[in-house]
Amino acid sequence: MLDLRRQYDSIAAEVLEAVGRVCASQQYILGAEVETLERELAAYCGVQDAVGCASGTDALWLALAAIGVQPGDQVLTTPFSFFASASSIARIGARPVFADIDPRTFNLDAAKVAAFLRAAPNNKLRALLPVHLYGQCADMDSFQDLADEFHLQVIEDAAQAIGASWQTTPKRMRPAGSMGSAAAFSFYPTKNLSAYGEAGLITTNDPDLANHLRRLRNHGSPRRYLHEEFGWNSRLDAMQAAVLRVKLKHIEDWNRARRDRALFYDRLFAESGLTAESGFESTAPIQLPFTLPPAHHVFHQYVIRAYRRDELRKFLSARKIGTEIYYPVPLHLQPCFVYLGYRQGDLPEAERAAREVLALPMFPELKEEEQRWVVTSIADFYC
Numbered sequence: 283m284l285d286l287r288r289q290y291d292s293i294a295a296e297v298l299e300a301v302g303r304v305c306a307s308q309q310y311i312l313g314a315e316v317e318t319l320e321r322e323l324a325a326y327c328g329v330q331d332a333v334g335c336a337s338g339t340d341a342l343w344l345a346l347a348a349i350g351v352q353p354g355d356q357v358l359t360t361p362f363s364f365f366a367s368a369s370s371i372a373r374i375g376a377r378p379v380f381a382d383i384d385p386r387t388f389n390l391d392a393a394k395v396a397a398f399l400r401a402a403p404n405n406k407l408r409a410l411l412p413v414h415l416y417g418q419c420a421d422m423d424s425f426q427d428l429a430d431e432f433h434l435q436v437i438e439d440a441a442q443a444i445g446a447s448w449q450t451t452p453k454r455m456r457p458a459g460s461m462g463s464a465a466a467f468s469f470y471p472t473k474n475l476s477a478y479g480e481a482g483l484i485t486t487n488d489p490d491l492a493n494h495l496r497r498l499r500n501h502g503s504p505r506r507y508l509h510e511e512f513g514w515n516s517r518l519d520a521m522q523a524a525v526l527r528v529k530l531k532h533i534e535d536w537n538r539a540r541r542d543r544a545l546f547y548d549r550l551f552a553e554s555g556l557t558a559e560s561g562f563e564s565t566a567p568i569q570l571p572f573t574l575p576p577a578h579h580v581f582h583q584y585v586i587r588a589y590r591r592d593e594l595r596k597f598l599s600a601r602k603i604g605t606e607i608y609y610p611v612p613l614h615l616q617p618c619f620v621y622l623g624y625r626q627g628d629l630p631e632a633e634r635a636a637r638e639v640l641a642l643p644m645f646p647e648l649k650e651e652e653q654r655w656v657v658t659s660i661a662d663f664y665c
């Protein structure tokens with residue numbers, strides 16, 4: 283599914299040099315290495331500021347706190363994402379609200395969000411939290427329009443989408459992380475840009491928000507032993523920052539390699555006859571990933587819909603082909619969210635996606651013959 287060793291082998295000398303630099307500096311938490319990473323990532327994402335923190339989960343939590351989400355507020359997100367997209371809302375004391383997904387992209391469906399907002403004008407919604415799932419931006423123009431109309435803030439969950447972008451006009455590409463009031467990134471080891479441990483980051487164009495985030499990640503402390511509010515220990519360590527700085531130099535090449543591999547899968551599947559036109563209406567046994575025209579997709583995952591998905595997965599596993607299901611249980615049906623009152627059938631597209639999706643091996647160093655073997659094996663299963 284993912285072989286991190288191949289990437290490490292290609293950058294080992296650079297990484298070891300960077301780690302050595304941190305050890306020589308004896309500055310292990312925050313400090314110059316983290317500040318430099320923050321500047322470099324802000325520039326990469328086209329924003330004014332970036333604030334490193336301990337994980338993508340904390341990045342979401344800190345962003346919600348910094349924009350002022352309070353207990354009793356509501357925040358609307360997708361039911362089809364990693365748990366943290368919704369748990370961060372609950373941890374701040376607010377109530378997650380879910381709208382269904384677009385079945386083509388698996389991202390939060392702006393039309394369904396609009397329907398919710400118009401049907402429940404007296405809601406306590408403070409923010410929208412779209413997720414750029416699998417490396418493809420959600421429809422940020424529509425979410426921004428809705429946020430303007432209903433006086434909401436937008437927090438992007440960009441955990442899976444570093445380097446992705448969304449084309450707002452023919453001349454304007456906006457990077458993931460630059461479109462909301464703030465955006466959360468994760469550098470979990472499997473991500474496109476990944477640390478050698480836990481790490482996260484928040485981006486924003488608002489300098490006051492950035493300063494607030496810097497305090498919140500460090501016990502609400504503007505300077506040593508002065509605490510103006512409650513924050514957390516969510517500092518980024520210098521070792522992770524140093525590793526991320528090495529990898530940031532390669533991210534464009536790695537994302538390009540992911541896109542090339544996605545195109546190659548598309549081609550192999552088209553030749554296999556397993557799929558008709560890629561897209562949503564197909565009745566073929568598998569449906570390929572669908573990219574909306576404004577989206578520059580960075581293929582954190584290459585996710586198909588598959589008929590008899592679970593049997594196919596077992597078949598591939600017997601051939602030692604790793605696959606994953608992101609995500610088998612939609613968030614509105616997670617046991618810990620029973621109190622929200624959602625039932626099976628409430629968000630049918632998210633529920634269908636949970637039954638049908640299958641992520642295939644995808645990483646920049648994946649070899650052509652490995653991709654051919656994956657597609658041949660899937661063809662063998664259906665033939």
Ligand SMILES: Cc1ncc(COP(=O)(O)O)c(C=O)c1O
Binds near residue numbers: 339366441469
């Ligand atoms: C969409 C999404 N949001 C949030 C997170 C949380 O990030 P982390 O694992 O760094 O806490 C992840 C990653 O796992 C994710 O995929």
